[in-house]
Amino acid sequence: MNEILVYLYDETGRKEDITLDENIIDNLNDRQLLWINVLKRDEELIKQVTTALHLEKVPIKGILRTLERPKIYTHGDFYHFFIISVEEGENAHLRSIPIDFLVGKNFVVTIHDGDVNYLQEFTHKNTGENYIGELDAESFVATMLDLHIASYFRVLEKIEKAVDIMDDRILKKNLEDEEFIKHMVKLRNQVSKLRRWFLPHRDIFYSLSRPDFKQIAETDSYDNFQQLNAHFESCVDSIESSRDTVLSLFNLYTTKTSHRINSSMRRLTFITAIVGGTGVIAGVFGMNFEQNFFKNTNAFWVVIGGMLLLALGTTIISLKKRWI
Numbered sequence: 001m002n003e004i005l006v007y008l009y010d011e012t013g014r015k016e017d018i019t020l021d022e023n024i025i026d027n028l029n030d031r032q033l034l035w036i037n038v039l040k041r042d043e044e045l046i047k048q049v050t051t052a053l054h055l056e057k058v059p060i061k062g063i064l065r066t067l068e069r070p071k072i073y074t075h076g077d078f079y080h081f082f083i084i085s086v087e088e089g090e091n092a093h094l095r096s097i098p099i100d101f102l103v104g105k106n107f108v109v110t111i112h113d114g115d116v117n118y119l120q121e122f123t124h125k126n127t128g129e130n131y132i133g134e135l136d137a138e139s140f141v142a143t144m145l146d147l148h149i150a151s152y153f154r155v156l157e158k159i160e161k162a163v164d165i166m167d168d169r170i171l172k173k174n175l176e177d178e179e180f181i182k183h184m185v186k187l188r189n190q191v192s193k194l195r196r197w198f199l200p201h202r203d204i205f206y207s208l209s210r211p212d213f214k215q216i217a218e219t220d221s222y223d224n225f226q227q228l229n230a231h232f233e234s235c236v237d238s239i240e241s242s243r244d245t246v247l248s249l250f251n252l253y254t255t256k257t258s259h260r261i262n263s264s265m266r267r268l269t270f271i272t273a274i275v276g277g278t279g280v281i282a283g284v285f286g287m288n289f290e291q292n293f294f295k296n297t298n299a300f301w302v303v304i305g306g307m308l309l310l311a312l313g314t315t316i317i318s319l320k321k322r323w324i
Contacts, residue, residue, distance in 0.1 A: 005037040034107040066098040069200040078104035084197045118147040142224040205232040278307040
């Protein structure tokens with residue numbers, strides 16, 4: 001598999017898959033846009049790309065490290081920033097995807113490990129569309145960052161759907177504590193990961209939308225980054241809202257559990273009332289003293305009948321009062 005994909009867009013919307021060579025940047029004009037997509041964080045591959053673009057002082061060691069928070073740096077004729085996108089893998093497992101961008105005049109370089117779904121979709125979906133070739137590098141980056149934010153919205157939609165399913169299950173049937181806690185922990189971890197990965201991007205979006213960031217402020221794409229910053233804040237709000245929604249599942253479950261316990265206590269109280277009432281009758285008539293009543297051959301059945309009437313009356317009253 002080719003680990004360096006090179007796409008050249010022109011103003012007609014034509015996309016060419018070309019090879020990387022040392023003259024590629026020299027032959028680039030203002031009506032073209034070059035996108036180099038590196039599919040592996042490898043020092044030799046990165047050096048090959050930066051040499052072809054005549055870039056100096058590229059922080060290759062920094063690009064090879066992926067454990068840092070999102071950041072942005074300017075390097076004279078280009079700028080470099082790092083983001084963390086997200087995708088849902090097998091068994092709804094969330095996978096973080098670190099992506100580095102090198103952006104200069106009419107060229108964009110993306111560096112990451114393996115394929116990224118939204119980059120693949122962008123490559124196939126926009127083939128032949130005229131507006132791609134009309135974009136400058138900054139507008140192209142704004143488009144990529146918008147797709148990056150959309151990747152978080154996609155995961156949030158699936159979390160919201162999972163929460164709705166849990167809502168129905170809690171209301172329609174009695175979940176075991178272990179089963180509920182298992183799903184609750186999974187959803188809570190997913191939202192926590194999204195929050196932990198996405199919120200540090202604030203430095204990136206704020207920096208790109210500031211008027212003193214000359215590479216963007218002096219281009220026509222400045223308004224795009226202002227809108228992108230608003231889109232970022234909207235996603236932050238959605239993540240916080242999802243966090244509250246997941247926590248509300250616990251409140252719903254505890255309410256349902258309390259209702260179930262109250263119902264059980266009402267039934268136990270009902271049984272206690274019957275057993276206690278009949279026990280009092282049995283105790284009274286079991287006292288050791290002489291009464292003419294006890295000499296009656298039907299006395300035993302009269303007492304039993306009284307107990308049954310007491311139990312029946314208690315049951316009827318409880319049903320009318322909806323205690324059971």
